[in-house]
Amino acid sequence: MxxxxxxxxxxxxxxxxxxxxxxxxxxxxxxxxxxxxxxxxxxxxxxxxxxxxxxxxxxxxxxxxxxRPNIKHGDISIEEEQIILQLHEQWGNKWARIARSLPGRTDNEIKNYWRTHLRRKIMQAREQENLQCAREDGKQDFLFQKVDFDVQTYEAGEHKPVDDTSGTSNTCSDALGFSSSAVTNSPYDVRFFDWDYNCTESCISYTARNSDDNDVWGWSDSIWDMN
DNA sequence: AACTAGTACAACCGCATCGGT
DNA sequence: GACCGATGCGGTTGTACTAGT
The missing domain is CATH 1.10.10.60 (Homeodomain-like)
Structure with missing residues (x-):
């Protein structure tokens, strides 16, 4: 044997x-x-x-x-995925902590799922967003009168526009429901940050263009399913 | 059919923290 | 309070599997 x-x-x-x-x-x-x-x-x-x-x-x-008993094997559901995204946005890479909110799921599983599924989806969503931004280049001057991005505020963890009188969210990462603190918490997230930082100069708010939809987690169907 | 590249996931490693002495 | 072993956690790696060429 x-x-x-x-x-x-x-x-x-x-x-x-x-x-x-x-x-x-x-x-x-x-x-x-x-x-x-x-x-x-x-x-x-x-x-x-x-x-x-x-x-x-x-x-x-x-x-x-x-x-151990009660371990869930198999695919992570849409609901679980949204919880992971929400808690990751809230806590960053605190996988064990996130796992405690998902009975039957392990920190390792969530960590792996984030790396292999969600990270890629977010990147794809943002690339799509960036493409759209590029296509709408002509409209940017107009839009940037409303969204004035403050880099110092962003880096300090307060990811807000200086002038938010439009009442809409701003920047690509906000559109995806990610605060800068969560985004900068890990090596791979740093790449989001770099990308996001670069894109903020030319990117238009998702929610600014979709102002009817203020449900942060409601985008799972529309943004995630880009294929 | 063989090879390659990409993906998913289990497992390891190193560091931080905890708890007992 | 200091030390030391055990445990927990997050990052990374190794490898099996799959899809594409």
């Missing part, structure tokens, strides 16, 4: 978990609880006597992200 051969030839395993390892881990967590991971890994004993050849940290991660 490949599994046995591998297990017997190693001291402390890394990499993907085998089904047998999962079963062992579940057994030991049931007996010892899900707190003392190093202890659990140690007292489980050598592989030959049914032990787990993993460090406590690895056991903990496997349990929390995959094996």
């Amino acid at each position: 490949v599994y046995k051969a591998v297990m017997q030839g190693e001291k402390l395993r890394k990499g993907p978990w085998y089904e047998e390892e999962d079963k062992q881990l579940i057994t030991f967590v049931t007996i010892l609880g899900d707190r003392k991971w190093d202890y659990l890994a140690r007292v489980s004993g050598p592989y030959d006597s049914g032990g787990i050849k993993r460090c406590g940290k690895s056991c903990r991660l496997r349990w929390l992200n995959y094996l």
